[in-house]
Amino acid sequence: MKKLLFVVLTLCSTTLFAQESNNGKKLWAKSVLNEKAPDLVVEKWLSKQPDTKGKFVLIDFWATWCGPCRKYIPMLNDFQQKYGDKLAVIGISDETEDRVKAFKDPKITYAEAIDTKRTLYSQLEVKGIPHVIIIDPKGIVRWEGFPLLGNFELTEKVLTDLMEKYKN
Template identity: 40%
Template sequence: MGKLISIVLACFLFLACANNQSVETNQELSPKPKKKGEYPSLPSSILEAEHKGIDGKTIKLSDYQGKIVLVNLWATWCVPCRKEIPILIELQKKYADKGFIVIGLDVDETETEARIKNFAQEMQINYQLGWISQKDQNEFLKISRFEGVPQSFLVSRDGELLGVFMGGGDQTILKLRESLEKAFAE
């Protein structure tokens, strides 16, 4: 009986340690900021894709040539997305005069225009919002290899990918800020 209890306790201890390692590993989902040119070039399918904006206008990345763009894939039901929205609002305010724009693309095509407009008003969102089709979302997912939200893609003034940021944690936001500062310094 004593050996059985020892074995069971050893198993619990092993599982607890394994679980702790998994949590730490999952906390840092975003890669370290890379040097320009270390990410793949954005395919024309991403740059030329047309997304419906909540204002009825078309959103197309190639229309923002000359600006630094952060494309944020999100959803209203996503808790980490909601947590990072105030940071995206702050970044839009802080860097707008430097040619920076945030574009939030909702991954849930079933969310109505009214729902997103109400959500944007409630959250006081100051950046462009629209929807992304599953087909276009898959193009981004080929780059990030991450199927969750939120995830963001930092695009240079000339349409090159500068960074991919997955999840909405503190480390991800810190790396995003570092990448933005580098982009403005170039």
């Protein structure tokens, strides 16, 4: 019962904190589009730390209890598999190591880290998940937002267009 109440309150609070960007896209975080990305700081890598040098970096803020987060994991797995030579996909959860390690469905095949101190979450003022940022090889944020938001979805076409436009 407590978990259900927490989920309902979280969903309600994220709706209250939605902001609208210049293009009408709702954000549940501070906009950092076209700005230098914050340093990638995590508490602990649960997988091997990915090589990000010279690559695009997709950071997904997520949680094991989050339905939309779980729904998007297969797409992130596909992105990592198809574009791993030029893209590092990283999932960051603010949950405990045990909780994230126990999560098995769907299976995550990209890099995973935890940040129970919410260092990066706080810098980006993330108030709703999933929240994704895509950083180009020069360290500039080129995409941000809720990856399943109607009319603003982060699809394979959106990703490949970004990678083509902002490649070295």
